[in-house]
Amino acid sequence: xxxxxxxSVLHKGPTTATWLKxxxxxxxxSFFQRGSVQEFMSFFCKTIVERTIPASRQSVNEGEYLCHxxxxxxxxxxxxxxxxxxxxxxxxxxxxxxxxxxxxKFPVESWPQLQERDVAFPQLNTYLAKYQNPSEADAMTKIQxxxxxxxxxxxxxxxxxxxxxxxxxxxxxxSEGLSIQSKAFYKTARKTNSCCSFS
Amino acid sequence: MDDNSMSERILKKIEYIINHDSDLQEFTIVPTxxxxxxxxxxxxxxxxxxxxxxxxxxVYRHACADLFEVxxxxxxxxxxxPNMEKLNYLLMGALLIHPDVSTFWxxxxxxxxxxxxxxxxxxxxxxxxxxxxxxSNEAFSHRRWLLKRIxxxxxxxxxxxxxxxLHNEFLVTEMAANKSPxxxxxxxxxxxxxxxxxxxxxxxxTIIQSELQLNSKWLTEHxxxxxxxxxxxxxxxxxxxxxxxxxxxxxxxxxxxxxxxxKDPTSTLFNLLGISNKSLDDLHMTINVVSLLIYxxxxxLKNLNTFYEGHESxxxxxxxxxxxxxxxxxxxxxxxxxxxxxxxDLYVKDEKNIIQSCLLSDNLSNSSENGEKLPKQKKxxxxxxxxxxxxxxxxxxxxxxxxRKSCENxxxxxxIENARRHEQWxxxxxxxxxx
Numbered sequence: 001x002x003x004x005x006x007x008s009v010l011h012k013g014p015t016t017a018t019w020l021k022x023x024x025x026x027x028x029x030s031f032f033q034r035g036s037v038q039e040f041m042s043f044f045c046k047t048i049v050e051r052t053i054p055a056s057r058q059s060v061n062e063g064e065y066l067c068h069x070x071x072x073x074x075x076x077x078x079x080x081x082x083x084x085x086x087x088x089x090x091x092x093x094x095x096x097x098x099x100x101x102x103x104x105k106f107p108v109e110s111w112p113q114l115q116e117r118d119v120a121f122p123q124l125n126t127y128l129a130k131y132q133n134p135s136e137a138d139a140m141t142k143i144q145x146x147x148x149x150x151x152x153x154x155x156x157x158x159x160x161x162x163x164x165x166x167x168x169x170x171x172x173x174x175s176e177g178l179s180i181q182s183k184a185f186y187k188t189a190r191k192t193n194s195c196c197s198f199s
Numbered sequence: 200m201d202d203n204s205m206s207e208r209i210l211k212k213i214e215y216i217i218n219h220d221s222d223l224q225e226f227t228i229v230p231t232x233x234x235x236x237x238x239x240x241x242x243x244x245x246x247x248x249x250x251x252x253x254x255x256x257x258v259y260r261h262a263c264a265d266l267f268e269v270x271x272x273x274x275x276x277x278x279x280x281p282n283m284e285k286l287n288y289l290l291m292g293a294l295l296i297h298p299d300v301s302t303f304w305x306x307x308x309x310x311x312x313x314x315x316x317x318x319x320x321x322x323x324x325x326x327x328x329x330x331x332x333x334x335s336n337e338a339f340s341h342r343r344w345l346l347k348r349i350x351x352x353x354x355x356x357x358x359x360x361x362x363x364x365l366h367n368e369f370l371v372t373e374m375a376a377n378k379s380p381x382x383x384x385x386x387x388x389x390x391x392x393x394x395x396x397x398x399x400x401x402x403x404x405t406i407i408q409s410e411l412q413l414n415s416k417w418l419t420e421h422x423x424x425x426x427x428x429x430x431x432x433x434x435x436x437x438x439x440x441x442x443x444x445x446x447x448x449x450x451x452x453x454x455x456x457x458x459x460x461x462k463d464p465t466s467t468l469f470n471l472l473g474i475s476n477k478s479l480d481d482l483h484m485t486i487n488v489v490s491l492l493i494y495x496x497x498x499x500l501k502n503l504n505t506f507y508e509g510h511e512s513x514x515x516x517x518x519x520x521x522x523x524x525x526x527x528x529x530x531x532x533x534x535x536x537x538x539x540x541x542x543x544d545l546y547v548k549d550e551k552n553i554i555q556s557c558l559l560s561d562n563l564s565n566s567s568e569n570g571e572k573l574p575k576q577k578k579x580x581x582x583x584x585x586x587x588x589x590x591x592x593x594x595x596x597x598x599x600x601x602x603r604k605s606c607e608n609x610x611x612x613x614x615i616e617n618a619r620r621h622e623q624w625x626x627x628x629x630x631x632x633x634x
Contacts, residue, residue, distance in 0.1 A: 001380060002420050002507075028377065030227040030330075031247035085422055087506060133419070134506050181231065188230035188252070 003028060005065070006081040007094075007128050008045040009102050009121070011111045012071055017049040019116045020102070023124040025132065036182035043177055044158070045069075045079040051161050052077070057152045059088055060161055068152075070095045076103060076111065090134045092152065098127060206261035209254060212241045213295065214288035217324060222246045225330035226295055228255060248327070255296055262293040266303065273309055283315045291324065298328045298335040308344065318345045326371050329385075333378035339388045342371075346396065358401055365396040365406070376417075376426070386426045390433050404444045410434055411491070415499055422507045428516045435495075435523065439488040442480040448490040455490070458497045458593070464490070471590040472531045489527060489590075496520045496597060504605075509613040514621055517601075521594065525629060528590060534583045585630075598625060599633045 008022040022042060026034045044062075048069050052058050055073040059066060066084055068091040071077040078095035101123060106114065155161050158168060172178060172186055217223060224246045231251045234240070242249035250258075266289050272278050273286070287310060294303050310316050322345055328338050346364065353360050368389070375385040393410075397403050414431050421427055438444065448464045459467060468486040469475070475482070496517065504513055529536035584591055598621075605618040625631040 001377075001424075002422060030225055031245065032227055032229045032242060032249040085507065085510075087508075090506075135419070135502070181229075184232045185230045 001028070001083050002085045002132075002134065003083045004080070004086060004091075004128060004132050005083070006041045006045070006079070007098065007124050008042070008079040008081075009098060009124070010045060010049045010077045010079065011114065012049050012052075012054065012075045012077050013112060017046050017077065018114075019046065020106075020111070020114050021116060021119045021121045021124055023128045025128050033185065036179070036185040039178050039182045040186070041081055043172075043175055044081070046177070047171060048158075048161055049077040049079060051163060057092060058155065058161070059091075059152055060155045060158055062158045066091070067158075068092055068095060070099065072099060074103075074108060087134055088152070090131070094127065094131055098124065202257045203261050205254070206258045209239070209241055209250075209258050210262060210288050210292040212239070213248070213250070214291050216241075216243055216248055217291060217327060218320075220246060221323070223248060223327060226250070226327045227331055228252050228296070250295075258292055259296050262289045262296075265289050266293060266306065270302070270306065273306060276313075280313070280315065283310055283313055286310065287316055294328060295331065298332045298338050301337055304337050304341045307341065311345070311348070318349050321345050322367070326374075329371060329375045330378065333375035334382055334384055336384050339384050342368075342388065343391060346392070350395070350399075357399070361396050361399045362402075365392055365400060368392040368396065380421070381424055381426055383426055383429075386430045389430060393433075393437070404441060404447070407434060407437055407441070407444075408447065411438075418499070419503065422503055423510045423512045425512050425515065428512060428519075431495075431516070432519055435488065435491060438491055439484060439527075441487070442484055444487055445483055447487045448483075451490040451494040454498055455493055458493065458597070471593070472528060472588055475531065477531075485527065485531060489524065492520050492524050492527075496524075496594075501601070504601075508605075508608070509611055509617065511617060514617050517621070518624060521598070521625070521629070524590070524594060525584070528584045528588050532583050532588065536584075595631060595633065598631070602633060 004025060006022065006024050009020045010017045011020055019042065022045070024038050024041065026037055029037050044067060048058070048060060048067060049071060052069050052071045054071050054075055057068070057070045059068050061067075061084075064083060066082050066086065066088065068080045068082070068088060069077065070092065076099055078099045080091045080095055082091055102121060105121065106119070162168065162171075169190075172183060178186075226248045227250075229242060229249045229251050231240075231253050234251075234253045240251035240254040242251065266286070269278060269282075269286065273283065278286075286306065290303055290307055290310070293300070294307070297303075307316075307321065311318060311321060322342065325338055325342050325345075328335065332338070346368070349364065350361070369392075372385045372389040372392075376382050393406075397406055400406060411431070411434055414427060414434065418427050418431070438447070452459065452464065452467060459471070464486045465482055468482060468489065471489065472485070477485075500513055500517055500520070503510075507513070526536055602618045602622055605614050608614065622633055625633060
């Protein structure tokens, strides 16, 4: 499948990251799981942004998903979650484009105080819909020849992104953003997948 | 006892919802911890049905126990009608949770045969089952059994009815194909429907056309799933044998102006394959499939490759298209075509099989470095197709261009490897040397 699930803009503060705006496309998940999936994607976005140093790009491969993150030098961060077939190049160009537009609309000083509900940035949903078909990105890829793909750090699991001593299970159980239902969902998913790994 | 009455209530509720909501979209099991709140585990919102996971084991155990008790009686037809009616809700629950139990599907069939449940009702129930387990082979085969039964019984207004059934199957398979990747069961079911229902439709040509369009859209969304290409290849083979699709080729030829000079289909065909005195129907069939194949090669695959570099599936479809085209050229000019002969001609003298010869050639480059002797490549005289047919040369040019372009991006090692293999394949199986 070629699918774009989530676009998210965050601000990386000194200790934690805050969401500035997110958009999701979760129609391919079953109705009762969409809520949990959305919570998890938000949780991932935040976790990964917090563990990416400013002025760098990362791509994280987790299960069926690819998560691309770019934290700019001024601490504005963008995250895109797609499936494996969505071209990475397009994802990273899309992040750059979104962050550029966001910083034009909202001044740098306002970012630390911004609340997600106060941010009006409807472009995010438009892009999410438009870029489901990556060929839409055709015009855009030409501008972005300066995107040096060799500089994108690629991780094969989310664990590789975590700092030493951190465990994903602990982060999940401690997280306040995840509901009880989502945590149960996570546990079941871990259990069903665990037969194929020795960890 | 308490568990059983709870299970009863849950099963009855599920049955009620399925029987009364004809817009029901999907069923799923929602993972939960142990039952903490005192409320029903059956979730029902916006035409979606969910069952909380904690109750699954109780419900399934209860349904199984009751069903196996009456199993033999039902098989011997010793159950009364009202008793059979009572079985359906148990079967529904058990099959939703576990759709791979053939025994339960067999019991369902017995109920359908006894007219306790209608085949149409069953088709709807199956759709719900497939929304949860979209790769269930048992569910698909039960579906086919039902469709056959409906076809046998239908007589009045048959064409309209078959059309409706086919359309419905298309919707269900599309849903299932989107739910889980590489769903061969579902695409095979679609092929079965084209064969068994489609052949009864009067407008099979329009159906094939719209299927081809839908399929090319699906491919752009699922670029590395071979299932979609497999279905397309099936459709292409259908086009080859349908005489009535007179203007079919026009729409494809229109987008090929940069590859071919288009005037009208027949003269294009003569330009490509040489003049022939075959019947008009034969010519139409050939130009239809040829234009479609060239479209796949020069437009569809080229576009896909621009956005999704390095997907093996694209190269495999490419091979299929080239092979088909070359086969058609041979058929058209009445020249025998045999891949195996080709390989044998080139490398192997006696009884060695193709695989060995492939392995051999795979080591060609390596072994020459080691100073080992190479098997001599025999000079083979080009046959009629390889020396005369214009399309053959167009094809070689297309391939040479494509392989060269694929190797341009030096960083994409996967794509370069794919191109190398493709070149090798062309040389080994078709005797085409690009260099």
